[in-house]
Amino acid sequence: MAALRLIARRFLQLAIVLLLVTFFTFSLVRLLPGDPAKTIIPFGSDQQRAALAKDLGLDKPFLQQYVNYLGIPVIKSEGTTGLLQGNLGRKYATNQPVGELIKQSLPVSIQLVIYAQLVALALAIPLGVLTAYRAGTRTDRAVNTTAFGFLALPNFVLALLLSYVIGARLKWLPTAGYEPGWLDPLFDSARTPSVEHLKYMVLPVIALAVGQVAIYMRLLRSDMIATLQENFITMAKAKGVPNRRILFRHALRPSSLTLLTVAGLNVGTLIGGAIVVEVIFGIPGMGTQIATAIAAREYVELQSYIFVLAFIFVLINFAVDFCYILLDPRIRRARADA
Amino acid sequence: MTVPVAEPTAEPAPGAPLLEVTDLTTHFETPGGIVRAVDGVSLTLERGKTLGIVGESGSGKTVLSRSIMGLLPKRGTIRGGSVRFDGVELMTRSPKEMRDFWGARMAMIFQDPMTSLNPVMKIGKQITESIRHHLDVDRDYATELAVTLLRSVRIPEPERRLRDYPHQLSGGMRQRVCIAVAMACGPALLFADEPTTALDVTVQAQVLDLMAAQQRERFMAIVLITHDLGVVAGRADEIAVMYAGRIVEKAPTSVLFTQTRMPYTKALLSSIPKLEHPSHSRLATIPGRPPNLVAPPAGCKFAPRCAQAQPRCLEEDPPLVPGSAPGHEYRCWFPVGTPEGDDALARNRAAGKTAGTTAGGAA
Ligand SMILES: Nc1ncnc2c1ncn2[C@@H]1O[C@H](COP(=O)(O)OP(=O)(O)OP(=O)(O)O)[C@@H](O)[C@H]1O
Ligand code: SF4
Numbered sequence: 001m002a003a004l005r006l007i008a009r010r011f012l013q014l015a016i017v018l019l020l021v022t023f024f025t026f027s028l029v030r031l032l033p034g035d036p037a038k039t040i041i042p043f044g045s046d047q048q049r050a051a052l053a054k055d056l057g058l059d060k061p062f063l064q065q066y067v068n069y070l071g072i073p074v075i076k077s078e079g080t081t082g083l084l085q086g087n088l089g090r091k092y093a094t095n096q097p098v099g100e101l102i103k104q105s106l107p108v109s110i111q112l113v114i115y116a117q118l119v120a121l122a123l124a125i126p127l128g129v130l131t132a133y134r135a136g137t138r139t140d141r142a143v144n145t146t147a148f149g150f151l152a153l154p155n156f157v158l159a160l161l162l163s164y165v166i167g168a169r170l171k172w173l174p175t176a177g178y179e180p181g182w183l184d185p186l187f188d189s190a191r192t193p194s195v196e197h198l199k200y201m202v203l204p205v206i207a208l209a210v211g212q213v214a215i216y217m218r219l220l221r222s223d224m225i226a227t228l229q230e231n232f233i234t235m236a237k238a239k240g241v242p243n244r245r246i247l248f249r250h251a252l253r254p255s256s257l258t259l260l261t262v263a264g265l266n267v268g269t270l271i272g273g274a275i276v277v278e279v280i281f282g283i284p285g286m287g288t289q290i291a292t293a294i295a296a297r298e299y300v301e302l303q304s305y306i307f308v309l310a311f312i313f314v315l316i317n318f319a320v321d322f323c324y325i326l327l328d329p330r331i332r333r334a335r336a337d338a
Numbered sequence: 339m340t341v342p343v344a345e346p347t348a349e350p351a352p353g354a355p356l357l358e359v360t361d362l363t364t365h366f367e368t369p370g371g372i373v374r375a376v377d378g379v380s381l382t383l384e385r386g387k388t389l390g391i392v393g394e395s396g397s398g399k400t401v402l403s404r405s406i407m408g409l410l411p412k413r414g415t416i417r418g419g420s421v422r423f424d425g426v427e428l429m430t431r432s433p434k435e436m437r438d439f440w441g442a443r444m445a446m447i448f449q450d451p452m453t454s455l456n457p458v459m460k461i462g463k464q465i466t467e468s469i470r471h472h473l474d475v476d477r478d479y480a481t482e483l484a485v486t487l488l489r490s491v492r493i494p495e496p497e498r499r500l501r502d503y504p505h506q507l508s509g510g511m512r513q514r515v516c517i518a519v520a521m522a523c524g525p526a527l528l529f530a531d532e533p534t535t536a537l538d539v540t541v542q543a544q545v546l547d548l549m550a551a552q553q554r555e556r557f558m559a560i561v562l563i564t565h566d567l568g569v570v571a572g573r574a575d576e577i578a579v580m581y582a583g584r585i586v587e588k589a590p591t592s593v594l595f596t597q598t599r600m601p602y603t604k605a606l607l608s609s610i611p612k613l614e615h616p617s618h619s620r621l622a623t624i625p626g627r628p629p630n631l632v633a634p635p636a637g638c639k640f641a642p643r644c645a646q647a648q649p650r651c652l653e654e655d656p657p658l659v660p661g662s663a664p665g666h667e668y669r670c671w672f673p674v675g676t677p678e679g680d681d682a683l684a685r686n687r688a689a690g691k692t693a694g695t696t697a698g699g700a701a
């Protein structure tokens with residue numbers, strides 16, 4: 001019962017968040033200088049452009065455009081299509097449905113972000129545990145300094161560096177391009193996964209993940225140091241439990257709540273980073289699409305991309321909330337009581 | 339169902355006591371200086387016996403027990419002296435080697451059952467974990483053993499409790515689980531560090547009785563640590579009183595109560611709540627605070643608070659000397675119940691001050 005109420009409350013929050021997100025992106029996108037008609041027919045006459053703008057619905061007042069985009073039936077309800085009806089709109093220039101474009105590009109970005117998150121955590125968790133266990137020693141300082149060095153390195157610099165050294169000079173890995181992976185066929189059955197996929201992902205994933213390692217590691221380290229002072233750790237030690245087991249079985253789980261929260265929120269940062277990294281490595285994901293949509297002033301396309309990303313971001317953070325319950329049985333009761 | 343016992347890891351020396359601690363020191367390096375938390379403690383404990391360790395907060399009881407078990411972190415800790423367990427020297431053993439002793443041959447129960455169980459691990463797992471680690475048994479057998487253990491500490495519906503998390507149990511129940519965890523591999527020696535301090539008065543006696551029952555059944559030795567002489571009065575064979583990291587008086591229980599020599603012990607005795615007193619009557623607490631363990635006073639460490647303190651006490655550190663009864667030792671220049679002590683007390687009363695308080699102004 002309590003869980004159902006929690007879910008209901010979460011979905012209400014989701015609706016509010018998405019309403020705000022759509023409104024802000026809608027307004028911001030329209031603050032971009034330039035206009036779509038001009039980019040579509042750069043050499044057309046003013047009349048041609050005005051006709052095109054009318055066609056695209058760009059002549060209507062701002063609020064009406066917004067209401068139409070959302071798909072809220074106001075006066076004449078027949079033919080209203082928008083987000084509410086699951087319609088993400090069409091690209092001005094080619095009239096392609098944005099939904100189709102997303103089917104192609106979203107799985108690419110999702111895979112990139114998932115890999116980056118997994119790699120960052122796979123490095124940060126053992127390092128966080130190690131530096132907590134060896135807090136104050138030379139190992140601790142060395143690991144921390146290195147991780148912070150990488151944190152200070154912007155991901156686009158790292159991306160360019162990797163692309164140049166490992167891609168262009170050493171020719172170990174491709175510098176650009178993409179092959180479908182395991183997720184792409186789920187969105188578009190015409191695509192078949194290829195083993196080459198991983199080859200194309202290595203450098204972008206490294207560029208994206210490395211900066212996050214220091215953040216995750218530090219969080220885990222400080223929570224872990226606190227946990228290692230707990231009585232139950234001394235108790236586990238007094239039982240003769242080996243160190244490795246104390247660290248990973250007894251201390252890690254109670255120390256990982258902050259890490260989990262931040263890893264969820266950090267998906268936002270990763271998505272932002274993915275835009276840059278995709279452009280540098282020529283990966284046809286959401287990032288590349290967003291960059292071109294901005295350049296072409298494709299208002300609707302851009303709004304829908306951001307809407308979809310925001311939707312995913314919020315959903316992930318709800319999932320994080322539910323993961324708390326799995327990690328800490330005490331929260332189970334506290335949440336149920338709330 | 340019989341509970342298997344972990345194999346001894348070395349040949350016991352015949353006739354050796356179970357635990358023999360000689361001149362154990364444990365100092366901590368801190369930014370403020372070296373904390374002499376344990377400063378030259380010697381004690382012995384025979385199989386099946388109970389040693390009570392009594393002292394105020396900060397006297398070093400917890401550090402002593404953890405130092406004997408070798409549980410203190412290596413970094414910043416300086417240990418000296420000798421700890422022989424079953425004839426085997428433990429001081430020179432690495433934590434890795436100690437793991438064969440921890441949980442298997444010596445176990446510990448902690449003060450606060452609320453924090454000494456892992457909050458995110460099921461009770462069952464916390465019990466079977468050490469069984470599976472120390473005894474070569476499969477999971478089903480370990481679970482069966484855990485149920486038997488929970489039943490032996492009188493936890494109702496033990497099969498169901500195995501799947502509970504600690505927060506689902508009351509404090510008293512949790513401490514029983516801790517006892518079950520400690521008993522899991524049938525240790526020869528149990529350290530109980532204030533096992534009932536955090537519990538309700540009504541539950542305290544139950545938990546202590548439970549420990550005593552386990553002790554009889556397993557012929558286990560117990561080091562029972564408390565700040566309350568009343569707790570150990572009826573349960574310990576011998577009592578050691580600790581002050582500022584040292585044993586200041588040690589005697590078989592009845593001797594300690596009848597032939598008290600050390601003024602600190604006497605003060606502790608008068609702070610035991612008596613049955614004839616109404617329950618809300620205030621305990622006589624000892625005025626003053628324990629000394630700074632970084633720069634302890636030169637002479638007797640208790641001098642600043644001692645009613646009998648004389649100038650000599652400020653200069654010379656009293657050594658442990660034997661009392662008249664066998665096994666009785668104490669540190670005091672002017673022992674209670676002797677002409678010297680009575681004299682000293684009378685002199686201080688007449689003067690309206692002690693040598694300690696005069697010097698205490700500077701301390
Ligand atoms: N890791 C440490 N570093 C520095 N000082 C410490 C450390 N552990 C304990 N001490 C100090 O050692 C002294 C003895 O502490 P200990 O915990 O053994 O006292 P205790 O007799 O168990 O007291 P309580 O009844 O409060 O449990 C205290 O002054 C304490 O501050
Ligand atoms: S009489 Fe002197 S030696 Fe004895 S306890 Fe008091 S101060 Fe210490």
Ligand SMILES: [Mg+2]
Pocket residue numbers: 399400401531
């Ligand atoms: Mg203590």
